Structures are given as C-alpha cells and as structure tokens.
Amino acid sequence: MASVSLRSVHKKFGPITVLQSIDLDIEDGEFVVLVGPSGCGKSTLLRSIAGLETINGGEIHIGERQVNHVAPKDRDIAMVFQSYALYPHMDVRRNMGFSLNLRKSPTRMVVERVSAASTKLGLNSLLDRLPKQLSGGQRQRVAMGRAIVRNPQVFLFDEPLSNLDAKLRATMRTEIKALHQSLKTTAIYVTHDQVEAMTMANRIVVMSDGVIQQVGAPLELYDRPANIFVAGFIGSPTMNFFDAVIDGKQAGLADGSLLALPASAAVTEGQKVVIGIRPEHLHFTDTGIPGTVVVVEPLGMSTQVTLDAARERVTLLALERPVLAPGDRKHLTARPQDIHVFDRASGLRVN
Amino acid sequence: MATQQTRLLGKLAVAPSVIVLFLWMIVPLALTIYFSLLRYNLLDPGNESFVGFFNYEYFLSDPAFFAAIGNSLKLVFAVLAISIVGGTLLALLLDQAIVGRNIVRLMVIAPFFIMPTVSALVWKNMFMHPVSGLFAWLMKSVGLEPIDWFAQYPLTAVIIMVAWQWLPFATLILLTAIQSLDEEQKEAAEMDGTPPISYFYYIVLPHLARPITVVILIETIFLLNVFAEIYVTGSGGPAGNLPYLVYFQGLLNFDVGGASAGGIVAVVLANIVAFFLIRMIGRNLEG
Numbered sequence: 001m002a003s004v005s006l007r008s009v010h011k012k013f014g015p016i017t018v019l020q021s022i023d024l025d026i027e028d029g030e031f032v033v034l035v036g037p038s039g040c041g042k043s044t045l046l047r048s049i050a051g052l053e054t055i056n057g058g059e060i061h062i063g064e065r066q067v068n069h070v071a072p073k074d075r076d077i078a079m080v081f082q083s084y085a086l087y088p089h090m091d092v093r094r095n096m097g098f099s100l101n102l103r104k105s106p107t108r109m110v111v112e113r114v115s116a117a118s119t120k121l122g123l124n125s126l127l128d129r130l131p132k133q134l135s136g137g138q139r140q141r142v143a144m145g146r147a148i149v150r151n152p153q154v155f156l157f158d159e160p161l162s163n164l165d166a167k168l169r170a171t172m173r174t175e176i177k178a179l180h181q182s183l184k185t186t187a188i189y190v191t192h193d194q195v196e197a198m199t200m201a202n203r204i205v206v207m208s209d210g211v212i213q214q215v216g217a218p219l220e221l222y223d224r225p226a227n228i229f230v231a232g233f234i235g236s237p238t239m240n241f242f243d244a245v246i247d248g249k250q251a252g253l254a255d256g257s258l259l260a261l262p263a264s265a266a267v268t269e270g271q272k273v274v275i276g277i278r279p280e281h282l283h284f285t286d287t288g289i290p291g292t293v294v295v296v297e298p299l300g301m302s303t304q305v306t307l308d309a310a311r312e313r314v315t316l317l318a319l320e321r322p323v324l325a326p327g328d329r330k331h332l333t334a335r336p337q338d339i340h341v342f343d344r345a346s347g348l349r350v351n
Numbered sequence: 352m353a354t355q356q357t358r359l360l361g362k363l364a365v366a367p368s369v370i371v372l373f374l375w376m377i378v379p380l381a382l383t384i385y386f387s388l389l390r391y392n393l394l395d396p397g398n399e400s401f402v403g404f405f406n407y408e409y410f411l412s413d414p415a416f417f418a419a420i421g422n423s424l425k426l427v428f429a430v431l432a433i434s435i436v437g438g439t440l441l442a443l444l445l446d447q448a449i450v451g452r453n454i455v456r457l458m459v460i461a462p463f464f465i466m467p468t469v470s471a472l473v474w475k476n477m478f479m480h481p482v483s484g485l486f487a488w489l490m491k492s493v494g495l496e497p498i499d500w501f502a503q504y505p506l507t508a509v510i511i512m513v514a515w516q517w518l519p520f521a522t523l524i525l526l527t528a529i530q531s532l533d534e535e536q537k538e539a540a541e542m543d544g545t546p547p548i549s550y551f552y553y554i555v556l557p558h559l560a561r562p563i564t565v566v567i568l569i570e571t572i573f574l575l576n577v578f579a580e581i582y583v584t585g586s587g588g589p590a591g592n593l594p595y596l597v598y599f600q601g602l603l604n605f606d607v608g609g610a611s612a613g614g615i616v617a618v619v620l621a622n623i624v625a626f627f628l629i630r631m632i633g634r635n636l637e638g
Contacts, residue, residue: 052538073544085539089557098553099543146539 002063002076002153002186003028004049009058011044011210018044020210022058026188026203031180033189035197036207036233043158045207046190050079050156062153078147079156082163084139086131086146092118093127096145113149120179121145137168144179155180157189161196173199194234198222206230228347231276231340237304237315240282242275243344251275251341253310257289262336265351273350276340279304279317288333296324307332380618386611393605406612415596416613420620423592426510427574433514434570435563438521443551445522446529456526463519467579474512475501475584505586512580517573521566528562529555564632571628575621593617 004026011019018041026032034042047053049060051072060067067075078099086095093114094101100110118124121141131139140160147155157176161169177200180187191197197204198218206213206221206229214226225231231239242259244251246267250258259275267273280302291309298304298321305316305324309332316332324330341351390402410416445456462470478485479500487497500508532555540554578594581587587595597617601610 050542052541071544072542077542079539079542081535081539083533083535085533085535087536087539087554087557089560090553102544102546102549 003061004154004186004188005061006045006049007059007061009045009048009060010056011041011048011053012056018210019048019055022210022212024205024212024215026186029184029186031177031187031189031200031202032205033191033197033201033203034205034207035191035194036213038192040207041210042190042192042205042207046156046158046188049154049188050077051075076153077156078150078152078154079158080140080143080147080160082159084131084143084160084163086139086142088131091128091130092123092134092142092145095131095142096149099146099150110149113151114145117145117148120148120182136164137172140164140172141175144176148179148183153186155185155187157187159191160189161191162193169196176200195236198234204234206233208233224349225276225340226349228274228276228342231342231349235278237279237317239276239278239340240312240314242277242310242312244273244275246271246273253289254312255290255310257310259289259334259339260336261341262339262351265341267341267350272344274342274344274347276342277334277338279315280319281334281338282314282316282332283334284316284318284322285331285333288331291330291332293324293326293328293330295326296322383611383614386607387615389608391606391608391611393607402608406608407616410600410609410612410616415591415599416616419591419593419596422506422590423575425506426513426577426592427571429510430514430517430574431567431570433510434517434521435525435566437514437518438525438566439559439563441518441522442526442529443555445526459522460519462516463523465516467516467577468583470516471512471580471583474508474515479508501584501586505584505588505590508584509577509580509586509590512584513574513577517570520570524562524566525559528559532558568628568632571624572621575617575624593620 004024006022006024009019009022010017022045034045036042044053048055049062051067051070055068062075062077087098090098096114096117097110100113114127115124118127121144123138123141123145126134126138126142131142134142140163143160160176161172164172173196176189189196189200201218203215204218204221205215208229214221214230216224221230221234225234225239228241232241242251242253244253244259246252246261246269247258248269249261251261251273252258253275261267289309291307291314293305293307294313295306296303297306301319303318303321305318305322307314307316307330314332339351340349342348343350387406388401388403389399390405391399441459445452445459449455476484479487479498481487481497481499481502484497486500490497498504536554540550545554575592576594577592578598581590581592581595582598587599591599593613594617597610597613600606600613604610
C-alpha cells in the first residue's frame with residue numbers, strides 16, 4: 001500500500017494539451033474516483049500513473065518513489081481494463097497466475113495467491129474455464145483477480161464496469177467497494193458515470209478539459225459544488241440552473257420573478273449570476289416562480305416533474321405524490337439555504 | 352402467399368449459372384475419366400480402345416510416380432515452413448513503427464504480384480545461373496566454386512523460388528492478424544511485465560493460430576499445383592512433382608490415357624488432403 005502524489009503533471013498529444021498542471025495527493029488506502037465527461041483527460045491521467053503514457057512535465061510519486069521513468073511493470077501497480085484484457089487462450093487459473101509466473105515466483109506462492117484471490121471473488125468453480133466461457137461479470141471478476149494476486153501498492157481501474165448491463169453494474173459496484181474495504185489497498189478508479197463516483201469513492205476528483213475542477217468527498221461535492229461544471233455534473237437528475245441578476249437580497253430571474261438568496265451569498269447589486277437548485281429542493285407553493293407542467297414521471301419512491309419556468313426547462317423531484325396533469329400551472333420555490341449561487345462570468349461559486 | 356412463387360422464380364433465376372458451373376466442372380472431369388480408361392496415344396491416333404484400369408496400374412506402378420509424390424510433398428512442406436516462419440518474423444518486423452513503413456510493406460508484398468513464369472525466368476537467369484547469376488558472382492568474389500543450382504540442387508532451387516513468391520502472402524495475412532491484437536491486452540501484458548520472448552510465445556502466437564491455419568490451407572491448395580517454376584527452369588526431371596508428371600505423360604510421351612489417369616489420381620489425392628485440412632481448420636476456426 002502506498003500514497004500517490006502528482007505534482008503539476010502535463011501531458012500533450014501533439015499540439016493538444018490533455019492534462020494541464022494536475023496536482024493531486026492520494027492517501028494510503030484511499031479509494032479515489034476520477035470522473036468527468038469523455039475527453040476530459042481522466043483516462044490519460046490514469047494511464048500516466050500506470051506508465052502506459054509518458055508525461056511531458058511534472059512528477060508522479062508512488063509511495064516515496066518518483067516513478068516518471070520507471071517501467072509500468074516496476075511501478076508495483078495493477079490495472080483492471082475496460083475490456084478486461086484477459087488472455088483468451090489461457091484458463092482463469094493461468095490468467096490470474098500469469099504475472100506471478102513471469103516473475104519466477106515459487107509455484108507454491110502462485111497457487112496460494114490464486115486460490116486466495118479466487119475464493120475472495122467466488123471464482124473457485126470457474127478456474128479451469130477459458131475467458132470465452134465466462135459471462136461479462138465473471139470476466140470482470142477474473143480481471144480483478146489478476147490484479148489482486150500481484151498484491152500491488154495501487155489498484156488502477158479504467159472504467160471497469162462500462163461493459164456490463166445496469167443490474168450487474170450495481171452489483172459489481174458494491175463488490176468492488178467491499179473488496180477495497182477488505183484489502184485496504186489504495187485504488188484509483190476512472191469512470192464517466194457520476195453514480196459510480198458518488199457510491200464508491202472516499203474522494204471524488206472531477207475533471208474537465210484536462211483540469212481538476214474540484215476534489216472532495218462525494219457529499220461535499222454534492223452539497224457545495226465549487227463551480228457550475230461540478231454542480232451540473234454531479235447529481236442525477238441534474239441541477240436546475242437559472243440566469244439571474246442580483247436585486248438587493250434577492251435574485252431577479254428571466255421572467256421577472258424574485259427568489260430569496262442565502263445570507264452567505266457574496267454578491268453585489270446588479271451582478272449577473274447563475275442560480276442552481278437541485279430537483280429535490282424545489283417545492284410547489286402558492287406564490288413563487290410560475291411554471292407549466294410538461295411531463296410527470298412517477299418513479300415510485302418519488303415523482304419527477306418537468307416544468308417550463310423562468311424560460312428554462314426545470315426538473316422537480318417530489319417525495320409526496322402530487323396530482324398533476326401536463327399543462328397545469330404551478331408555482332415553485334426553494335429554501336434560501338438550498339440555493340447555490342454562481343458568478344455568471346467566472347462560473348465560480350459565490351456563497 | 353407469394354413466397355412459393357418467389358421461391359420458384361428464385362430457382363429459375365439461379366438455374367442458368369448453376370447449370371453452366373456444373374457443366375464447366377463435370378464435362379472436363381467426365382472426359383478425363385473417360386480418357387483414363389482408354390488406350391489413347393497421340394502417336395497412334397484413331398486407334399483408341401478400351402483398356403479398363405490398365406492406365407491406372409501403369410501410372411501408379413511407375414517409379415516416377417513415387418518420386419513425383421515425394422517431390423510434391425517436399426515442395427509443399429518446405430514452402431509452408433519457410434513462408435510461415437519467415438512470414439511471422441517479417442510480420443513482427445513490419446508491425447514496428449519505422450520510417451517509410453508503407454513503402455516497405457508495398458515492397459514486401461510485390462513478389463506475390465509477379466507471374467510465376469516471369470519470376471522463374473528471373474531467378475534462373477539472373478540469380479541462380481552458374482555463370483552470369485548473382486549468386487555465382489557472390490560465390491566467386493569470396494573465392495568459392497559457384498553452385499549450378501538446377502543441376503546440383505534442382506528441388507531446393509524450385510523451393511527457394513516458390514517460397515519467395517508465397518512468403519509475402521503469409522506475411523500479409525499474419526501482419527493483419529498481429530495488427531488486430533487487442534491494444535488493452537498488449538498493455539495488460541506490459542503491466543504484467545512480459546518479456547519479449549514470453550510475449551511472443553504466450554500472447555502473439557496463440558493469437559496467430561487461426562490465421563496460420565488459413566495460410567496453410569490456401570498455400571497447400573496452390574502449392575500442390577506448382578508447375579511453371581519447374582517447367583521454365585527445366586528441373587522437371589529430378590524435381591518434377593505430380594502436375595509435371597501428368598504433363599510429361601500427356602505432352603512428352605503423347606500418352607493421353609496415362610496422363611488422364613494421373614490427373615484423376617492427383618484429383619483424388621488433393622481431395623484427401625483437402626478433407627483433412629478442412630477438418631483441422633474447421634476445428635481451429637470454431638473456437
């Protein structure tokens with residue numbers, strides 16, 4: 001087990017900069033998720049830590065060691081690939097033991113490690129099968145087993161669940177998290193799915209355009225997003241945004257209605273801002289922002305209502321079961337402490 | 352409703368081509384079988400008579416027949432070995448990022464486009480000629496006696512020429528196979544710290560098993576029919592294979608009946624080989 005630290009890491013593909021001055025400290029035993037839209041550089045960052053990409057500047061430390069010029073096999077890390085990358089002609093046992101055998105480890109140790117890993121992952125009955133005889137979830141497990149047997153300092157996961165169906169993905173998510181809790185090995189996990197990020201991470205790193213937007217615990221990111229990008233990326237259904245202009249202690253929305261701001265908002269009169277409100281924080285009231293119901297989607301536990309209000313398409317999540325029909329006119333409001341205020345020019349949070 | 356009519360219409364539409372193809376195949380085969388049962392010599396035309404299986408007995412008991420079978424097999428196996436081993440190595444080299452890769456690839460493929468007759472003439476007169484050939488010059492320039500390839504090692508010479516033609520084919524197929532190796536698998540092997548030899552043995556070679564069987568199948572079919580190289584270089588005597596023997600019987604001994612019997616024997620042998628090859632490859636392609 002080891003910590004990982006990145007110091008102003010740069011990476012370019014030709015003229016295109018994909019990583020700009022990345023600084024990040026990952027503590028020993030932590031489960032960190034890199035999340036962002038496709039093309040944000042998260043996979044490149046992971047591959048740079050793995051040593052599959054060479055960086056153009058900065059330093060990467062694993063434990064005490066600077067590994068910029070260390071070959072991937074000597075970095076003492078193991079990676080789980082998106083396509084699993086199992087060796088197709090080797091059975092599960094040989095797939096898992098391959099890296100140890102290459103290192104000329106004693107046979108007894110290989111057998112012990114493989115059987116320990118396969119017991120942990122429930123692969124004991126599958127050890128003699130070839131990858132093509134396994135289901136997607138089983139292959140995923142073998143890929144993890146292959147990483148576990150090496151007993152590495154750091155686990156790297158590159159979107160390992162994106163090839164699985166939704167139900168299996170949820171199961172495997174839980175399994176990976178449980179596995180991490182029992183092994184306590186530092187893990188870096190890349191995904192574009194913010195649900196995976198929220199559920200699995202100790203800390204989430206949100207990236208966009210090769211820049212780290214925010215680092216923090218899942219709920220911290222959810223409750224206090226640092227900018228509009230993080231606010232819109234984390235949370236499902238996504239946060240509602242309204243363009244507004246500051247008018248005293250209130251914000252004037254596009255349709256002229258006013259919304260009370262949190263006391264903490266550091267804004268000036270006439271400042272152009274963006275108001276963010278999570279769907280579950282919007283409520284129906286008698287007065288407030290007027291809106292027209294467009295779609296009502298009952299989800300069982302809650303009901304998702306889409307409305308047109310203040311010239312925006314707005315989503316509201318109601319735990320009670322409102323009786324609504326498309327075309328109904330309603331009024332919306334939110335408590336001041338549930339309102340996020342961002343500066344429109346810089347996109348940064350101002351409360 | 353209309354399906355029955357459509358089906359009939361479909362059959363009618365396909366019929367002409369099927370009939371033409373069938374005749375194309377069956378008429379020469381039937382005529383060859385017919386000729387093989389006759390005493391039919393071009394030096395004595397008009398006196399054909401039915402002799403039953405005498406031509407087969409004659410052909411199969413001819414010592415030249417076993418020599419020809421031997422040569423056929425040696426040629427096929429030697430060229431297969433050279434083109435698969437050499438093709439794999441060349442494909443590995445061509446897979447590397449080198450300057451002018453496309454030009455190099457084109458040059459490697461080039462021999463495959465050359466007519467066998469032309470290549471045989473070029474090899475015979477420009478490389479292997481004991482007086483004016485390049486090999487003779489090389490030997491002489493280091494003070495050795497030049498080899499008279501077609502007199503001393505005719506079969507080896509033919510194997511070299513044919514292998515030169517078929518090596519590019521194997522290279523091309525194996526190169527595309529190597530390039531289709533999963534990128535993440537390569538990276539997984541890199542992270543596992545696989546040294547080059549193990550990487551080749553455990554990752555690349557199993558991946559190539561299937562294309563190699565395809566190369567074996569296709570090359571075997573064509574290599575059993577090699578004729579131009581042997582005919583053009585005049586190596587038919589010591590290095591003649593089965594097709595050459597059939598030619599020899601028919602057009603040099605003017606024995607059409609014997610040549611036809613030889614042709615049928617060659618067809619039967621080719622089918623036996625094809626049967627085993629298809630079974631072997633079928634197994635390999637299933638997985």
